[in-house]
Amino acid sequence: LHHDLYGNYSEYGTIFLDARVPDDFSGQHNVLYGHHMSDGSVFAGFASFIDEGYAQEHDEIIVYKRSGEILNLKPIAVNIVSASQESLVIDQETEVASLLKSVDLKLAEASSDGQLFAFATCSYQTWNSRTVVYACTSSVAR
Numbered sequence: 001l002h003h004d005l006y007g008n009y010s011e012y013g014t015i016f017l018d019a020r021v022p023d024d025f026s027g028q029h030n031v032l033y034g035h036h037m038s039d040g041s042v043f044a045g046f047a048s049f050i051d052e053g054y055a056q057e058h059d060e061i062i063v064y065k066r067s068g069e070i071l072n073l074k075p076i077a078v079n080i081v082s083a084s085q086e087s088l089v090i091d092q093e094t095e096v097a098s099l100l101k102s103v104d105l106k107l108a109e110a111s112s113d114g115q116l117f118a119f120a121t122c123s124y125q126t127w128n129s130r131t132v133v134y135a136c137t138s139s140v141a142r
Contacts, residue, residue, distance in 0.1 A: 001035070011035075012042055016029035021127045027064060029099070029116045036122040036131075043121035047131045049073070049078045055107055061119070061135045073117055077103040077112045083128045100134060 004010040014076045017023060018031035034043030048054045055075055063071040077100045108117065114137040123131040 006104070015042065024067075025044060025063070025071070025115070027115070029118065031118045031120060040059050043119060046119050046121045046133045047123040049075060049133045050080060050105060050125075050131060052105060052107075055105065059107075061117070061133075063117070071117075071137060073137055074108060075133055075135045076106070076108045077134040078105040078107070079103040079132045079134070080123060080125050081128050081130050082126060088131060096136070103134070108136075109133075 001013045002009060002011065003014065004012070005014050013035050015032055015034040015052050017025070018033070021027040021030050034046075036042065036044045036047050040043075046056070049058070055078065059075060061073040061075060065071065065072060079102075096114075096116050099116065100106070100110065117135045117137070119133045119135070120130050
């Protein structure tokens, strides 16, 4: 959380993939974490996705993989969770629809054949809340 890619101290930390999922983004569900910096950097923009207008204006998330491959993702849902009371459970076998049953904002229907990505960052609805933006690799119905 407080070191850069090279292991040096950094208040910005490094965006990281949850250790319970494959490090090549090959999992059905991929969870990435990053700081919400007050200067608007790292994952700060994800906290704004709870505003439907903002989410509609920012309807694509681009992930650049080490291999050079580019993933174009469509945001499909947003959830605000209390980090004190809830945790993000990664079960590669869980259906996408069941993961998204109780989200705070649904933006689109996910296709069941694509990968799901979750981008988690701090948000300030409560003293310990997190915003999780879900995005999908396959086509979605708007």
